[in-house]
Amino acid sequence: MNDDSLWSIFINACLINNFVLAYFLGICPFLGVSGKLGTATRMGGAVTFVMLVSSMCAYGIQVLLVQIDAPYLKLISFIAVIASTVQLVEMFIKKVSPVLFRALGIFLPLITTNCAILGLALFQTNKGYGFMQSIAYALGAGLGFTLALVLMAGLREKLELAKTPDIVKGTAITLMLAGLLSICFMGFAGLSN
Amino acid sequence: MVPNNKHALPSGTDEFLKGFWKQNPVFVQVLGMCPVLAVSNTAENALAMGLATSFVLLMSNIVVSSIRGFVPKQVRIVTFILVIATFVTIVDYLIQAISLELHKALGAFISLIVVNCLILGRAEAFASKNGVLRSILDGLGMGVGFTIALLCLGAVREIFGYGSLFGLELFGQHYQKWVVMxxxxxxxxxxxxxxxxxxxxxxxxxxxxxxxxAVA
Known part of the structure; x- marks a missing residue:
């Protein structure tokens, strides 16, 4: 498989190098919002959308920064773009669908500090992806994030019914589950050959 | 010491020491998980990451607490993030200058210090409400606590995963490495x-x- 084809970039970001389970990006929402299946799905959707928009913006910024020869501004401009994208998305959703806006609640502004999004912008510029490749990368990363979140939420809903000792309750047992999920996802590494 | 006065500010030492144990950023507050998990595969990486984060935390605490008087409330988060991003850029270039190898090992995670919720959390919860001196103590304490936690993780993972600590072989040749760690x-x-x-x-x-x- 050609390493730079859109499809392989997509599969790579989604399964083989899953952002949450292989790169440890976006762990905070992964642990925080994975309690219920419904919220996990919506959060995944919102993150995917912000990833898509900010990845396109990041591509533009990178081109611009290379032209004015100021690579040291990369980090600052990326984070500013992400913060304003989230703000825009928030206003847009509020205007178009107040129901969805209420459902997402506090998760929307929190997306700004989701390291998966800044990570995506940094990785795609480090790898030198073009515009279409960036979009494929963002879609894959977003879907991968959603997949990990939904799987985790499903497991945790079952876990609530299980008998667990008192001292592992909370974060500890969630982290162990995440570790097991991460081992499962290592199986996808075989796809890259 | 005035133990009866509940509104008395905690002493400077308490402010410094709380990050070690009572409010340890990693073990108690569970903040800043992403770098904790990602770069703690060896003790050396963990130490470098801990020091870099502590530096950014300290500097951003100082700046945020000194400008807290004239930043309007509505734009404070954006201001804090821009301050943090500036210092992270400095650290990024510093590490690159000191050791290119280390920079490669840590990769994008140096830049990702920007979105470490620990730093923004301290800026918002502490530095924007307290004086410069207290913020310095808070930043130092939290930084040390974070570094200790990272070291704990990094050391365990390196000992089991590579059979070494800070690059020193511990168990001899017959040790079966736990690759999963x-x-x-x-x-x-x-x-x-x-x-x-x-x-x-x-x-x-x-x-x-x-x-x-119960006994008493």
Whole structure:
């Protein structure tokens, strides 16, 4: 498989190098919002959308920064773009669908500090992806994030019914589950050959 | 000491020491998980990451607490993030100058210090409400606590995963390496293990305390 084809970039970001389970990006929402299946799905959707928009913006910024020869501004401009994208998305959703806006609640502004999004912008510029490749990368990363979140939420809903000792309750047992999920996802590494 | 006055500010030492144990950013507050898990595969990486984060935390605490008077409330988060991003850029270039190898090992995670919720959390929860001196103490304490936690994780993962500590061989040639500890899954397991230890200690202490009170 050609390493730079859109499809392989997509599969790579989604399964083989899953952002949450292989790169440890976006762990905070992964642990925080994975309690219920419904919220996990919506959060995944919102993150995917912000990833898509900010990845396109990041591509533009990178081109611009290379032209004015100021690579040291990369980090600052990326984070500013992400913060304003989230703000825009928030206003847009509020205007178009107040129901969805209420459902997402506090998760929307929190997306700004989701390291998966800044990570995506940094990785795609480090790898030198073009515009279409960036979009494929963002879609894959977003879907991968959603997949990990939904799987985790499903497991945790079952876990609530299980008998667990008192001292592992909370974060500890969630982290162990995440570790097991991460081992499962290592199986996808075989796809890259 | 005025133990009766509940509104008295905690002493400087308390402000510094709380980050070590009572409010340890990793084990108690569970903040800044991403770098904790990602770069703690060896003790050396963990130490470097801890120091870099502590530096950014300290500097951003100083700046945020000194400009807290004239930043309007509505734009404070954006201002804080821009301050943090500036210092992270400095650290990024510093590490690149000191050791290119280390820079490669840490990769994008140096830049990702920007979105470490620990730093923004301290800026918002502490530095924007307290004076410069107190913020310095808070930043130092939290930074040391964060570094210790990272080292705990990194050391365990390196000892089991590579059979070494800071690059020194520990077990000789016949040691069977636990590859899983170096892989991402090992990060989750090690952190879970440390949290278990912490919880166990805290519950044991609470139980002893109630027992003592019951006896008295």
């Amino acid at each position: 170096v892989l991402p899954a090992g990060g989750f397991f090690t952190l879970a293990g440390w949290l278990l230890l912490f919880n166990w200690y805290e519950t044991a202490r609470a139980r002893r305390k109630t027992l003592k009170e």
